[in-house]
Amino acid sequence: MTDSPPQRSQSIRTKILLSCLMLGILPLAVADFLAMEKSFKPTEHAEGQVLQGSAEQTINKIDRIFFECYGDVQAFAFPPAALGTPEQITAAANFYMGAHCA
Numbered sequence: 126m127t128d129s130p131p132q133r134s135q136s137i138r139t140k141i142l143l144s145c146l147m148l149g150i151l152p153l154a155v156a157d158f159l160a161m162e163k164s165f166k167p168t169e170h171a172e173g174q175v176l177q178g179s180a181e182q183t184i185n186k187i188d189r190i191f192f193e194c195y196g197d198v199q200a201f202a203f204p205p206a207a208l209g210t211p212e213q214i215t216a217a218a219n220f221y222m223g224a225h226c227a
Contacts, residue, residue: 201218201221204221
């Protein structure tokens, strides 16, 4: 009979300890989840802005290259010498290439 009260006391002590741990760990886990969620959103947003800036720079470079090519085509195709005989066209193309690449 003397063994029963200490076991009952031990059981209540264990239940109280487990209850306190659960009451402390559950809010801690929820707070941790919310903190992690909020901390990653600004990082993702900042990385997205960096990637967007890189994409815009790349697109602008490609646009400039195409515009330069378009200007070269117009410079070589529209002069009156481009409508002449094959010898005149060759001479004009050689002149423009020499002037353009020099």
